[in-house]
Amino acid sequence: MTLRVGVHPNNLHLQLAALTWPDRWPANVPDVAFVAYREGRDTGHLIAGDVIDVGGTGSTPPLLAQHDGVPLVYVAASAPRGANGAIVVRGADAPVDVSALAGRRIALLDGSFHTSFLAAALEREGLSLRDVERIELAPADACRALDEGRVDAWIAMAPWLSRVRVEFPRWRVLTDIGAYVPNRSVFWAHRDAVERHRASLDAVFSALSALGQDVANHPAPYAERLANAGISGADAASWRTSLAARDWQLHACDGVFYAEQQSEADLLHRHGDLSRALDIRQTVPSAPLNFSSAASTR
Structure with missing residues (x-):
């Protein structure tokens, strides 16, 4: 039975x-079909609609999916990525700190990890999501909007952060994400799919772990692949910087991870983006995946 793995550009x-299947994958990986889609916020609908079996996003989309009644379970998570997102402002006339964002227009991908990041940063200053105007913009449009002064701040992520530092030297990072949320990549599936595909998921995530190890050791060829595929419109140099800075480890979900997800769910509930409280214990699989990264994909 084919395991359908969802793929979107923001889960690297x-x-x-x-992009490397099947030429750089171990021979023991079972039948896999990669299903491309536009963005991570669609993952819950695709899992609920039986279009994909498993996908990967930031930490926020599965919380929204659980809130909507999707019977999901978590299967793996990346290491924390505290340098992969930041609130960026334009120049001398921009907000000087997070507290100065009150009443301002913030460009972001709402419903992604951007929302939780913004909520956590505002809450630390005694503010809430209701105190800012959230402007839904794709990264390229958000970059233009900030440059033209149509928004006051932008929640940017890799590889755009690398480009900002090169192309817009007068812009400032107001704060990095790492001070507020762990910003892991999170891999999740329909509960029924985990029971049907457990052996396949173990093999695939072992291969993914090894792939990540290879990217960490040799980022240049992978940067070329992303650039040649037109992912995020970034060039190979920008991608190489982003890939080299990333922690590529994957882990089975543990108590620390579930506590993080519960804390984020409670945060979004306090800010009104979740209309009811969630119990993250409902997303624990009957048995954890058993995967490793012992082999290299090279």
């Missing part, structure tokens, strides 16, 4: 897996 682990 799965995007690189799709």
Whole structure:
């Protein structure tokens, strides 16, 4: 039975897996079909609609999916990525700190990890999501909007952060994400799919772990693949900087991870983006995946 793995441009682990399948994958990986889609916020609908079996996003989309009644379970998570997101402002007339964002227009991908990041940063200053105007913009449009002064701040992520530092030297990072949320990549599936595909998921995530190890050791060829595929419109140099800075480890979900997800769910509930409280214990699989990264994909 084919395991259907969802792929979108903002999950680099799965995007690189799709770009290198099957020529750089171990022979023991079972039948896999990569299903491309536009963005991570669609993952819950695709899992609920039986279009994909498993996908990867930031930490926020599965919380929204659980809130909507999707019977999901978590299967793996990346290491924390505290340098992969930041609130960026334009120049001398921009907000000087997070507290100065009150009443301002913030460009972001709402419903992604951007929302939780913004909520956590505002809450630390005694503010809430209701105190800012959230402007839904794709990264390229958000970059233009900030440059033209149509928004006051932008939640940017890799590889755009690398480009900002080169192309817009007068812009400032107001704060990095790492001070507020762990910002892991999170891999999740329909509960029924985990029971049907457990052996396949173990093999695939072992291969993904090894792939990540190879990217960490040799980022240049993978940066070329992403650039040649047109992912995020970034060139190979920008991608190489982003890939080299990333922690590529994958882990089975543990108590620390579930506590993080519960804390984020409670945060979004306090800010009104979740209308009811969630119990993250409902997303624990009957048995954890058993995967390793012992082999290299090279």
